[in-house]
Amino acid sequence: MTYLIALLIALTFLIVGIVRFKIHPFFVLLAASLIYGFIAGMDPSLIVASINTGFGGILGKIGLIILFGVVIGTILEKSGGAMVIATRVLQAIGEKSIHLAMLLTGYILSIPVFADSALLMMNSLNKVMSKKANVSYAGTTAALAMGLTASHVMVPPTPGPIAAAGILGANLGNVILWGLLVSSLSLIPCYFYATKVASKINLPIKIEPVSNPGQKPKLWKSLLAIVIPLILILLKAVLEYPELKLDASSFLFTIIHALKLPVIISFLGTPMIALLIGVLLALLLPEKLDEKIFSSSGWIGESLKIAAPILLITGAGGIFGKMLQNSDLAETVSGGFVSLEMGLLFPFLLAACLKTTQGSSTVALVTTASIVAPVMTPLALDTPFLQVMTVLSIGAGSSVASHVNDSFFWVLTQLTGMKVKQGYQVQTAGTFIFGVSAMTIILIITQLLFP
Secondary structure, three states: OHHHHHHHHHHHHHHHHHHOOOOOHHHHHHHHHHHHHHHOOOOHHHHHHHHHHHHHHHHHHHHHHHHHHHHHHHHHHHHOHHHHHHHHHHHHHOHHHHHHHHHHHHHHHOOOOOHHHHHHHHHHHHHHHHHHHOOOHHHHHHHHHHHHHHHHHHOOOOHHHHHHHHHHOOOHHHHHHHHHHHHHHHHHHHHHHHHHOHHHOOOOOOOOOOOOOOOOOOHHHHHHHHHHHHHHHHHHHHHOOHHHOOOOOOHHHHHHHHOOHHHHHHHHOOHHHHHHHHHHHHOOOOOOOOHHHHOOOOHHHHHHHHHHHHHHHHHHHHHHHHHHHHOOHHHHHHOOHHHHOOOOHHHHHHHHHHHHHHOOHHHHHHHHHHHHHHHOOOOOOOOHHHHHHHHHHHHHHOOOOOOOOOHHHHHHHHHHOOOHHHHHHHHHHHHHHHHHHHHHHHHHHHHHHOO
């Protein structure tokens, strides 16, 4: 019971520190780790070792991946490439399907660009399109917000899912594959909510003049930085998938190995290398490569400032996880939660509690993954497939539910002119529907594959 009491106290401190006293999550996570270690009776030298190995270990695995993902998103946003993608999606789907267009545009944009930034970029276009199509602004905003949320919590290279996958040791390529499937299916009920329920909310549209200077990059260039890294990571995942091994005597096997394709793809498909290639491809977007791009106050410098707090929070989450791992918490859990047979529901509910109480999906993803990592075996979630499903379960929980303590909630309501009550109807209800739908789909998939 000592370890569970220590964990409960640490989590309470974590939530109160972030929500009540507005302390930065990095320092709260670090302090919570120390509190847990001392209450659990760990040796001081082991506490220090847990801090060093926890912080360095997790950032050594995924620090550069997160950084490169942020750089790609920043360049896409600043160069206008993200807006080019959004505009083309809207043109392809058409004004009559404005809700679907906003849903898919948000879904695509939130993979490389942060949800808050993508919403800021898309809001003016959403207003104009809603006005022109004569549809409810609240409904299209709900569709856009749900699309942004879905990929934000489930599809790498968004930092939260990357961090969770790294902490739990899940294959990133498989997380992308299953994340795309689960999140896209989960958006189906969200679409109907946006069109049938949120569309009934009366939200006036105030159009303001928008300046759009500068030459926008071509669509194919804008897509390269997103598509190529994803293809490389997925190719590596497919190549290493046990069930897809080619017969060593086949002609195709001979050709592939003669060209050294497994070695090449294995290298290029490593997430860090793939995203570094994405950064290089993103540099094709600006009209001119100068200090505006590369300086400490330029686009690269700005992306480093954006990435820094995410890296610190992820590193602190690694400390928390290592502290739990180096105590005897796993043995305690094996005698408790296993008997309840909660399985994937445990990470989902824990992430949902953390998201609802402190607001940040990224913090909920990292913290939950850190807590769950040392107890994956007692929870019977330590197979490669269930590791991936655990990451997605945490992602589903980290979307339930966005409300007044979530910065995205306020960005959405302030941009659109929604009242707080309307924000609850559009954003909070929508994220709840998405999270529960995603978890339901995860459980169905798991049951079908492992009955």
